[in-house]
Amino acid sequence: MLIINPDTYKTLVRPLLFKLSPETAQGAAEFLLHQDYLWKFLSPLLKVESPRLETTLAGIRLKNPIGLAAGYDKDCKVIPSLSSMGFGYITCGTVTAMPRPGNPKPRVLRYVEDEALVNALGFPSKGLANAADELARVQEVRANTPIVASVSGVTEEDILKCHRRLEPLVDAIEINISSPNTAGLRIFQETDGLDALLTKVNVGRQRPLFIKLPPYLSPADHPSTGDEERDRVLGLVEVCVRHEVSAVTVSNTWPVRDSRLAVGSGGLSGRVVFPDTLRMVADLKAVIGDAMAINACGGVFSGVDAFKVLRAGATTVQVLTGLIYRGPGIARSINEQLLATMDEERVVVLG
Numbered sequence: 079m080l081i082i083n084p085d086t087y088k089t090l091v092r093p094l095l096f097k098l099s100p101e102t103a104q105g106a107a108e109f110l111l112h113q114d115y116l117w118k119f120l121s122p123l124l125k126v127e128s129p130r131l132e133t134t135l136a137g138i139r140l141k142n143p144i145g146l147a148a149g150y151d152k153d154c155k156v157i158p159s160l161s162s163m164g165f166g167y168i169t170c171g172t173v174t175a176m177p178r179p180g181n182p183k184p185r186v187l188r189y190v191e192d193e194a195l196v197n198a199l200g201f202p203s204k205g206l207a208n209a210a211d212e213l214a215r216v217q218e219v220r221a222n223t224p225i226v227a228s229v230s231g232v233t234e235e236d237i238l239k240c241h242r243r244l245e246p247l248v249d250a251i252e253i254n255i256s257s258p259n260t261a262g263l264r265i266f267q268e269t270d271g272l273d274a275l276l277t278k279v280n281v282g283r284q285r286p287l288f289i290k291l292p293p294y295l296s297p298a299d300h301p302s303t304g305d306e307e308r309d310r311v312l313g314l315v316e317v318c319v320r321h322e323v324s325a326v327t328v329s330n331t332w333p334v335r336d337s338r339l340a341v342g343s344g345g346l347s348g349r350v351v352f353p354d355t356l357r358m359v360a361d362l363k364a365v366i367g368d369a370m371a372i373n374a375c376g377g378v379f380s381g382v383d384a385f386k387v388l389r390a391g392a393t394t395v396q397v398l399t400g401l402i403y404r405g406p407g408i409a410r411s412i413n414e415q416l417l418a419t420m421d422e423e424r425v426v427v428l429g
Contacts (some may be wrong), residue, residue: 082123087405100186100195111156116137121162124406126413130420133428135371135394136286138224138249140166143388143428144409144416147327147375147396148172148228148252148290149197153204154212161223166394168219170209171228172254173244175236177205181259193379193403194348196295197331198339200259201230206240213247213328220289224249226288232262233274245285253279255314256292256330267292269313276321286324288373291315293329296357311358312365325371327396328358348399352377355388363390363391379404381415388428 081087095103104329111117131142142418145167146160154170161168180202203209209227217223227248227389227405231378242249253275255266272289279287294311297304311329331345355376362372374392378384379400387395400408420426 080155080262081405082407082410084404084407084411087407088403091405092155092220092403093400096188096190097185100188100417101183108156111159112156117159117162120406121164124162124410125164126410126417128413128417130427131166131413132419135373135419136250136288138167140224140394140415141222142166142409142416143392144384144412145226145373145394145396146401146409147256147398148226149199150398150401152202154209154216154227157212157216157219157225161219163398163406164413165223166409167224167226167249168296169226169228169252169396170213171252172201172203172230172241172257173209173227173240174201174203174229175206175231177208178203178365185344187336187338187344189346189348189350192350193399194346194350195402196334196336196339196346197345197400198259198341198342200341201257206243210243210247213244217247220249224397226250226252228252228254228290230254230257230260230263232260234278236379237275237349241279242282245283246395248285250286250288250324252288252290252301252327254290254293256290258292258331258333258343259341264402267304267310267314269317272314272317273321276317276323280321288325289314289318289323290327290375291329292334293351293354293358293376296354308361312362315362315366315370319366319369323370325373325393326362326366327373327375328355328362328392329376331376349378349379352379352383356390359387359392360390378412379408381412381417381419384416385419385423 181200294307374387375396
């Protein structure tokens with residue numbers, strides 16, 4: 079089928095979808111994803127089974143290291159269909175305690191030539207109660223595809239509420255402290271704020287906890303600010319290590335300005351950020367060693383990309399913009415290319 083092969087999807091299907099606005103196209107995709115029977119039928123064509131791809135993330139056994147990043151299925155509505163696409167795990171959300179409309183539209187742009195997106199969504203969410211109901215409905219999925227719930231909020235109370243309600247329903251929680259599109263999150267991008275939050279989250283915590291970090295500029299390319307930004311993020315990483323966080327996700331989208339957005343700025347994702355993702359993974363691995371796992375998030379479109387970040391120190395890769403640009407066959411494509419690259423580099427197994 080056209081939607082399975084990333085090349086034919088890119089040539090024949092994507093141009094039709096891209097005639098629609100980004101959010102309208104997302105709505106069309108969600109309509110198809112609600113047809114669970116279709117994706118169950120296609121599932122054997124979308125998966126790659128190989129013991130060489132198997133890995134462990136914070137004690138969670140994965141069939142492969144390619145995960146879906148938070149932000150695609152914000153309200154945890156289409157997890158069964160997404161779990162049929164060959165991902166090693168699914169991250170749903172980001173979930174907030176109360177329903178939120180998000181920022182005004184327009185709030186998503188495509189940079190097609192760069193295979194990139196800019197979003198200024200601002201956490202649109204149907205809220206915690208809705209997400210909990212959706213996750214309770216799909217517990218059988220977890221037997222084959224682990225589920226991670228991304229949560230956030232602008233107060234400790236809201237984040238704690240999300241964590242405690244959703245933790246029993248998922249395999250891990252990822253706390254997003256780094257969206258560039260949501261006012262109020264910066265308190266958790268300071269070491270004292272993150273320390274206070276994690277102290278409370280750890281009371282009674284039962285399952286793996288991930289923290290999604292903000293990006294930082296290269297000190298080599300930005301000598302006036304790069305060192306300061308890197309040190310700030312590494313300070314957050316040290317807090318995570320101290321509180322026995324299971325993994326960090328590196329990283330969220332990059333803040334950019336674009337007057338076409340209603341709020342004037344948003345977060346950049348896609349192929350253009352991959353070199354920075356690779357750099358940050360290597361930086362963090364050098365600092366934390368084996369104290370925590372690293373999820374590489376940003377610009378991975380191919381098996382070669384995945385191999386590079388995994389060899390740099392990541393345990394898993396998270397994909398989202400690649401799914402938009404390459405279609406539902408992207409996990410299979412990356413895993414097939416990853417195996418081929420492992421053969422070329424004479425790497426027997428991951429990890």
